[in-house]
Amino acid sequence: MPCYIEHTKDGDTMFLCGDLGPHCAADKCAAVSGWLCDYPVGDGKTCDLPLCGSHAYEVAPNIHYCPGHLTLWSAFRDSGGVKRELENVVPFPHSTTSKS
Template sequence: MPCYNIHTRQGLMSLHGDLGEPCADCGDVGSLLCDYPVGGGKTCDRKLCEAHGNLVGDDIHYCRSHYREWCDNNPSKKTYQHTQIRAINLPGMALTVMMFLKREFSRRDPGVRCQQVDPFLCSSALPLGRDGREAAEGSVEGAPHESLSAGLQWCLNYRLIEIHWKQQRGAAALPRFALTRAGLSVLEGGHIEVESESEVR
């Protein structure tokens, strides 16, 4: 049975299971392929994890060696920045968070869209434990493919989700998270324009 080396905030974790070919650069779960053209209409196709898939275009990733080669051949090109956010280019944990929230929304959604969607988005807000508190406090470090809290923070930054504070009797208010209309649109095949110069990764 294959073994994967997964980097977490607590350190290196070994995972046994059949999740496909591991990342060629680190042994983590490989979810991307190197898209570098090698001739004859073919691409490199090395398996890569999110940390080692260097982004050079919208859903176009290069492995480490081909990224270096591409940089050498294109010295004037800056680091690629998405101009749109779509479901296909969401970081792994950001997509995971949004799918949690979409599932809860779908349970409450009457199927009637237009002005009625907002109450159902709000009423489907979920608490997400320690990760949710960290994201709400803005104290998250790390990339949005590394932890749930970083994925939450990323989604908040791009207004794909929002926080609804719920006061509990005798206790501090707890953050609950819900999709925004923009987040719902992205998950349902739409896209939003990126306003800032920040790279979406």
């Protein structure tokens, strides 16, 4: 039977045993995973590393990155990458014809 290690807010440790799903895969953490890393890795896929609440970094509403991908995202954002990409967005043309 798998066991999980959870850390409480006051610094204590508790152990949970049972099949509660995958362990958090970040930094040898043994907590219960409640999120998957949403960082895009190509071909419409995401990283999907299982993450606990301490290692799932929310970068947008309901979008979480693992610690390694958060580092990549932060470097991209801090270098002006988001601004550069948004400047290249072309508005979708709207049809000027009306339906009768």
